[in-house]
Amino acid sequence: MAESLNTSVIILGGSIVGLCNALFLAQRGVPCILIERHAGSSPHPRAMGWTHRTMELFRTVDGLEAELNAIPSRAGGKPRRVATKTLNDKWDDESHWTNSKPALGIAQDKLEPILRAKAIVLGADLRLGYNMTDWSLNDDDDSVSLTATNSTTGGQVYNSGTVLTGDDDNGKMALAKTPAESRGQPGFRAPHIWLKRGDEDVSSLDLFCGGWVVLSKDPSWKERLGEVEHVECVIVGHGVEEADQGAFEVAFGVDNTGAVLIRPNGYVGARWKDSTALGDVKQVHKLIRHTSS
Numbered sequence: 001m002a003e004s005l006n007t008s009v010i011i012l013g014g015s016i017v018g019l020c021n022a023l024f025l026a027q028r029g030v031p032c033i034l035i036e037r038h039a040g041s042s043p044h045p046r047a048m049g050w051t052h053r054t055m056e057l058f059r060t061v062d063g064l065e066a067e068l069n070a071i072p073s074r075a076g077g078k079p080r081r082v083a084t085k086t087l088n089d090k091w092d093d094e095s096h097w098t099n100s101k102p103a104l105g106i107a108q109d110k111l112e113p114i115l116r117a118k119a120i121v122l123g124a125d126l127r128l129g130y131n132m133t134d135w136s137l138n139d140d141d142d143s144v145s146l147t148a149t150n151s152t153t154g155g156q157v158y159n160s161g162t163v164l165t166g167d168d169d170n171g172k173m174a175l176a177k178t179p180a181e182s183r184g185q186p187g188f189r190a191p192h193i194w195l196k197r198g199d200e201d202v203s204s205l206d207l208f209c210g211g212w213v214v215l216s217k218d219p220s221w222k223e224r225l226g227e228v229e230h231v232e233c234v235i236v237g238h239g240v241e242e243a244d245q246g247a248f249e250v251a252f253g254v255d256n257t258g259a260v261l262i263r264p265n266g267y268v269g270a271r272w273k274d275s276t277a278l279g280d281v282k283q284v285h286k287l288i289r290h291t292s293s
């Protein structure tokens with residue numbers, strides 16, 4: 001049944017600008033509802049650096065600056081200016097990016113979840129997976145009404161011949177009824193979970209930037225699949241560990257023997273809910289070759 005809500009401010013779009021609006025309004029006690037059609041942040045890194053002025057604004061939110069500074073900068077360090085004749089030359093005359101003060105070097109897809117969590121703590125009502133379909137100015141000329149529907153797909157579906165359903169979905173790509181259901185489903189963005197690589201905190205999304213990846217917790221996937229051209233097999237528990245036990249199964253919709261094939265663009269290409277598929281390893285090879293060719 002349709003839910004009718006009243007609030008002071010409706011924010012449409014839950015990316016960096018919408019999230020900052022929700023954060024700063026909530027910080028000042030202004031009731032707001034944020035509508036975002038996707039279930040999470042875009043996995044594409046997009047903006048990589050945030051100026052000193054942005055940091056000044058973030059500093060006004062209790063605890064946010066400390067939380068952001070605790071995140072290691074990406075390889076290459078904080079955004080800065082360098083002088084060089086060519087990219088091959090020595091880089092010298094390094095200076096801060098803006099205002100003679102250090103900027104923050106965190107990719108947008110890593111910053112947004114932190115802002116989301118903070119905004120929620122401060123009281124913002126974030127509605128992810130809701131698509132605004134209509135809006136109108138009310139008769140009072142001073143307020144708007146907006147209609148948003150809970151997306152039946154729960155996220156952005158990537159439709160392509162190179163997305164397969166795996167053997168668990170009976171050859172059909174079923175639409176998810178809630179954003180959570182779409183996690184790990186072929187055709188959807190691969191979900192984020194926190195992992196540990198030694199002492200370093202990494203996102204599952206960091207594993208998917210370089211090429212095709214089969215991800216599983218069960219080492220028999222690596223043993224049975226052997227070398228597959230262009231495809232790396234990553235076993236959670238061998239080199240990378242879950243920060244929260246069981247997060248892999250929940251996020252990817254598999255059991256602890258299942259596996260997913262992730263495309264280089266961060267979308268799930270195929271999924272096997274358990275290791276039964278390895279009984280016919282030739283068929284798995286065929287699916288992977290088809291998906292990754």
Ligand SMILES: Cc1cc2nc3c(=O)[nH]c(=O)nc-3n(C[C@H](O)[C@H](O)[C@H](O)COP(=O)(O)OP(=O)(O)OC[C@H]3O[C@@H](n4cnc5c(N)ncnc54)[C@H](O)[C@@H]3O)c2cc1C
Pocket residue numbers: 012013014015016017018035036037038044045046047048049108130131132133
């Ligand atoms: C490849 C790439 C690289 C980039 N690199 C940099 C960089 O290095 N540095 C830099 O400063 N900037 C960079 N940018 C730009 C930066 O990402 C954008 O400026 C920033 O994301 C804009 O934020 P926004 O919140 O205004 O809009 P968007 O990020 O576009 O967010 C709009 C949001 O609204 C949602 N939405 C739209 N319609 C609806 C609807 N009907 N219902 C519900 N939700 C809806 C969308 O899903 C989206 O999440 C890059 C962008 C791209 C694409």
